[in-house]
Amino acid sequence: MTQQKRRTDAVPDRFELKQRLVQQMLSGNTTLGQIGKALRTGGLQMSQTEVCKLTGLSRQVVSDIENDNGNPRLDNLRSYFKLLGLELAVLPRQRTELDSLLKPYTEV
Structure with a gap:
């Protein structure tokens, strides 16, 4: 199986993986x-x-970003995560504030 074929097969799993990791x-x-x-x-x-x-x-x-080392520049972080289909955001540090923001999106 070629490398391109493996990547195509993995595409649906990538979105599920991204969702799980963000959660x-x-x-x-x-x-x-x-x-x-x-x-x-x-x-x-x-x-x-x-x-x-x-x-x-x-x-x-790239290694420093992945190993949570150093102090990467904001533009480097943005480039890296953009490639992965993510963007950087500002969130409250307090879990209670974050939970109240996310509550409307997690209720069914």
Whole structure:
């Protein structure tokens, strides 16, 4: 099976994976770096080198983002997460405030 075929087959799972990871982040159970690495490897099946070629970021910057190291620049974070289909947002730090914001979206 070719690499392109594997990526095509993985597309529906990528969206489910993204949703699950964002829910984990909103509940405080994962970091931005963990989300990025999981989406890159599991969802997009890309190497760090491929991410670097597409974003123009250095491999060290990508590694630092995925390992929650250093102090990456905002524009680097935006480029990295844009490739993964995500954008950065500002959320309240207090769980109670966040829960009240999310409540209308989680009720059935």
